[in-house]
Amino acid sequence: MKFCKTYQQYMQGHGHNKLPSVGFKNLKKIIKSCRRASTQPTCPDHCPVCDGTFFPSLLNEMSDIVGCFNQRAQQLLELHLASGFRKYFLMLKGKLHKNHTALIEEGKDLVIYALINSIAIRKILKKYDKIHYSKQGQLFKSKVQTMHKEILQSPWLCELIALHINLRETKAKPREASALFDGCYLTFTDGKPSLTCELFDSVKIDIDLTCSICLDTVFDPVSLTCGHIFCYTCACSTASVTIVDGLKAANPKEKCPLCREVSYRM
Numbered sequence: 224m225k226f227c228k229t230y231q232q233y234m235q236g237h238g239h240n241k242l243p244s245v246g247f248k249n250l251k252k253i254i255k256s257c258r259r260a261s262t263q264p265t266c267p268d269h270c271p272v273c274d275g276t277f278f279p280s281l282l283n284e285m286s287d288i289v290g291c292f293n294q295r296a297q298q299l300l301e302l303h304l305a306s307g308f309r310k311y312f313l314m315l316k317g318k319l320h321k322n323h324t325a326l327i328e329e330g331k332d333l334v335i336y337a338l339i340n341s342i343a344i345r346k347i348l349k350k351y352d353k354i355h356y357s358k359q360g361q362l363f364k365s366k367v368q369t370m371h372k373e374i375l376q377s378p379w380l381c382e383l384i385a386l387h388i389n390l391r392e393t394k395a396k397p398r399e400a401s402a403l404f405d406g407c408y409l410t411f412t413d414g415k416p417s418l419t420c421e422l423f424d425s426v427k428i429d430i431d432l433t434c435s436i437c438l439d440t441v442f443d444p445v446s447l448t449c450g451h452i453f454c455y456t457c458a459c460s461t462a463s464v465t466i467v468d469g470l471k472a473a474n475p476k477e478k479c480p481l482c483r484e485v486s487y488r489m
Contacts, residue, residue, distance in 0.1 A: 227251065242291060245285075250277065250281060278359075282372065296382065296383045299383070334387060337375070337377070381444055387407050434453050436454065436458075441453065453480075
């Protein structure tokens with residue numbers, strides 16, 4: 224089954240949640256209208272792809288997807304981690320009503336949502352470059368990473384995968400896994416922990432859980448715009464800001480201590 228059909232079936236199956244998605248079918252139509260340019264070194268001036276239709280549309284969709292994912296992941300983690308007065312307050316508001324199995328399933332669904340949209344974006348950009356004999360798709364991907372619009376950069380994804388593993392391993396068995404989802408695992412390489420997550424045979428992500436600043440397992444992780452993850456306190460210390468002021472107070476030209484890319488534009 225072609226990915227486009229798989230993607231559409233998945234999103235339709237979750238239509239009741241009204242989740243933002245990649246307009247995969249529409250973007251492919253835009254690219255098809257430009258096929259005539261594939262034999263030319265550059266696209267004609269009137270090309271609907273190159274005049275700013277394709278990339279702005281995709282950027283808006285990516286922004287909506289990342290925003291929705293971050294909000295839902297934060298809400299789910301808030302429910303799970305609530306304690307004391309906060310837990311009592313949520314119970315009064317009627318928000319703390321989900322059982323353990325429901326938390327596992329919701330967390331898993333959000334992880335699949337992030338990964339399958341990442342695949343959709345990767346495939347549509349690859350198709351764009353193939354049709355145009357260009358690297359504009361790759362350049363666009365690099366651009367959105369600096370804008371922090373790449374969903375795999377979200378620190379909430381790291382937290383959510385960890386939550387899914389913890390709940391799955393410590394409590395009753397969840398329902399049978401989705402056919403799309405091979406699962407999440409905690410692995411150790413030379414004693415260093417990392418999170419591994421797979422979505423059928425198209426994507427596999429490994430998230431290193433060792434902070435390269437303190438060389439310990441990340442605590443309160445934060446992802447810089449380059450995608451590297453550090454302890455929040457370590458990132459603040461490197462950027463010469465207090466944890467009270469936060470990373471938003473960092474110099475926008477501050478560089479990631481690992482890759483040296485300007486990465487503190489929050």
